[in-house]
Amino acid sequence: MSSIPIGYLISPLLLALCTYFVVAPSNWPRIFNSLGSYFGVINELPFLALFWLISSTWLAFSEGDVYSPVGWLAFGLTMLVVVGLMVIIYRGLQAAPVVSRALDDSLEEGWRASINHKIEGRLQKKFVAKALLGPFFKRRYDVERIANISYGNAGVRNLLDIYRHRSHPTGCPVLVHLHGGGFVRGRKNSQSLPLIYQLASQGWVCISANYRLSPAARFPDHLIDVKKVIAWVREHGYEYGADPMTIFLAGNSAGGHLAAMAALTPNAPTFQPGFECVDTSVTAVICLYGYYDYIDRKTGAPSSPMACSGKDVPPFFVAHGDQDRLVPVKDVRLFAEHLRNSSTNPVIYVELPRAEHNFDLFHSIRTEAVVQGIEAFAAWVMANNKHNSHPS
Numbered sequence: 044m045s046s047i048p049i050g051y052l053i054s055p056l057l058l059a060l061c062t063y064f065v066v067a068p069s070n071w072p073r074i075f076n077s078l079g080s081y082f083g084v085i086n087e088l089p090f091l092a093l094f095w096l097i098s099s100t101w102l103a104f105s106e107g108d109v110y111s112p113v114g115w116l117a118f119g120l121t122m123l124v125v126v127g128l129m130v131i132i133y134r135g136l137q138a139a140p141v142v143s144r145a146l147d148d149s150l151e152e153g154w155r156a157s158i159n160h161k162i163e164g165r166l167q168k169k170f171v172a173k174a175l176l177g178p179f180f181k182r183r184y185d186v187e188r189i190a191n192i193s194y195g196n197a198g199v200r201n202l203l204d205i206y207r208h209r210s211h212p213t214g215c216p217v218l219v220h221l222h223g224g225g226f227v228r229g230r231k232n233s234q235s236l237p238l239i240y241q242l243a244s245q246g247w248v249c250i251s252a253n254y255r256l257s258p259a260a261r262f263p264d265h266l267i268d269v270k271k272v273i274a275w276v277r278e279h280g281y282e283y284g285a286d287p288m289t290i291f292l293a294g295n296s297a298g299g300h301l302a303a304m305a306a307l308t309p310n311a312p313t314f315q316p317g318f319e320c321v322d323t324s325v326t327a328v329i330c331l332y333g334y335y336d337y338i339d340r341k342t343g344a345p346s347s348p349m350a351c352s353g354k355d356v357p358p359f360f361v362a363h364g365d366q367d368r369l370v371p372v373k374d375v376r377l378f379a380e381h382l383r384n385s386s387t388n389p390v391i392y393v394e395l396p397r398a399e400h401n402f403d404l405f406h407s408i409r410t411e412a413v414v415q416g417i418e419a420f421a422a423w424v425m426a427n428n429k430h431n432s433h434p435s
Contacts, residue, residue: 044333049113051099051100051103051114051117051189051196052116052117052120053093053100053107053153053387054096054099054117054119054121054335055099055117055120055121055123055124056117058085058092058095058096058124058128059115059120059123059124059127060082061082061083061084061085061092062085062092062124062127062128062131063127064082064083064085065082065083065085065086065127065131065397065399066127066130066131067292068310069366076215081330083368083399083400084401084404085128085131086131086135086397086398086399086409087135087399087402087403087405087407087409087410088177088178088405088407089128089131089132089135089405090132090174090175090177091177091178092128093125093128094125095231095275096121096124096125096128099121100118100121102119102121103117109156110236113258115165117409131397132408134396134397135170135174135397135407135408135409136170136295136408137242137396137397138395138396138398138408138409138412138413139166139167139168139169139170139408139412139415140169141393141394142166142362142393142412142413142415142416143166143167143416145391145392145393145394145416146240146391146416146419146420146423149389149390149391150345150389150391150423154423155419156420157422157423157426158422158423158426159422159429162415162418162419162422163419165325165415165418165419166415166416166418166419169412170408170411171415172412173237173406173407173411174406174407174410174411175406176405176406177179177405177406177407178404178405178406179209179406180406181236181237181405181406182236183240183243183244185206185208185209185210185244186206186207186209186240186243186244187206187207187208187209188204188205188206188232189204189205189206189207189283190204190232191203191204192204192205194252194271194272194275195268195271196433197255197268198255199253199255200254200255200260200268201253201254201255201268201271202228202231202252202253203231203250203251203252203253203272203275203351204231204250204251204252205248205249205250205283206240206243206248206249206250206251207243207247207248207249207283207284208243208244208245208246211284212246212284213284214284214286214318215246215247215248215284215286216247216248216285216286216289216290216291216326216421217247217248217249217250217276217285217286217287217289217290217291218238218239218242218247218248218249218291218293218329218426219250219252219269219272219273219276219290219292219293219325220234220235220238220251220293220295220298221238221252221254221269221292221293221295221297221298221299221301221302221399222234222235222248222251222253222294222295222297222298223294223295223296223297223299223332223401224256224296224297225256225296225297226257226260226265226297227256228256229256229297229298230253231251231252231253232251234295234298234403234404235251235293235295235331235403235404236404237403237405237406237410237411237414238293238403238410238413238414238417239251241414241418242417242418242421243351243400245418247283248280248283248284250272250276251305252268252269252272254268254269254272255268255275262312262346263314263346265301266301266304266305266308266314266346267314267315267316269302269304269305270299270305270314270315270318270321270323271318273290273292273305273321273323273325274315274318274321274323276290277321277322286332288326288328289425290325290326291325291326291327291328291421291424292305292306292325292327292328292329293328293329293330293417294329294330294331294333295329295330295331295332295333295401296331296332296333296334296369296400297328297331297333297334298333299331299332299334299335300329300333300334300335300346300348302329302330302333303328303330303333303335303348303350303359303378304346304348305323305325306325306328306350306356306357306359307348307351307352307353307356308323308351309322309324309325309355310322310323324357325357325422326357326358326424326425326428327357327358327359327360327420327424328357328360329359329360329417329420330358330359330360330361330362330363330372331352331363331402331413332363332364332367332369332398332400332401332402333361333363333370333375334369334370334374334375335347335348335349335374335375335378336374338348346379348381349377349378349381350423352381352384352385352386352435353385353386354385354386354387355386355387356382356385356386356387356388357388358388358389358390358391358420358424359379359382359386359388359389359390359391360391360393360416360417360420361375361378361379361382361390361391361392361393361395362392362393362395362400362413362416363375363392363393363395363398364392364394364395364397364398364400364402365388365394365395365396365397365398366397366398366399367398367399368399368400369400370400372394373399375392375394376392376394379392391416391420392412393416395409395413
């Protein structure tokens, strides 16, 4: 038997495992569960998987490799995977209505009239063409990146990158993004790039920052670094066209935890050693699949946003997948409820159907829907805060 049909079988077999892992009901046995973070990526890349299947099937037919028992088995498996990918695409299309409804439920009636009509128009779209790009073309020609600017004395862990429009507008709102990685890994310029480049192309100054990691770092080292980034923006942001008084703090996974902690502890001297007098309050917060309980592995010291509250909490945009296997969605619901019970500002909670952890790493239907929601949220925050500036 020719080995070529065996080669054709490998693609649909691998994709069948990934699709099963994502599509099967949560109470079904999950084979290779430890590989879930790898298998689950197909949840955001169904179009790439479809292209792969179509290409390999066309090649198999053109070379006559299908006309054997193994070839027909591969073809039948391909058809099953295509059905599963259609299910994944359909589920992804539910994200935009969920995001839009969450904003409508949390903001005042008529809020859409206060934001730019182009942003509001994008919010209404269930699908945008960029979702077809997947892991490709995350960067944009109209955005420049200024890399490896030092904001502290911890070497490579205290470096940040700046993303801004090549036209160099001034008075721009700032997005500070904090990467995930469980406080033990991760780096700047690797996560949430679709969001960063989209905002930078619209006239924002976006910052992606490293911070110290465990086990070398101990709590509150990570949080102190976040405060240092905010202090750096206050002092140097104007040099890059930023409005240093309009800072949106964002993060995913562990970065979402740090964003929440920093926003809920503004100007706390304990977390600002040597720069206690710097204003580290922020305009608003964006938390993507964050987790909100943490115990330092060396000291055992707890650090949880659930322990922080106050009426002056800034507006929050919290998004989480209801299929997240790393951070149970029930814990995030409690966090959103905690914020709403203590804050006088809106808390937008978006629970994305069938979304996994790390849903925003690539261009996808779901990623674009969340980015559109964040744009609308940020536009509303700035339109309703007269102290904030808009990009020139």
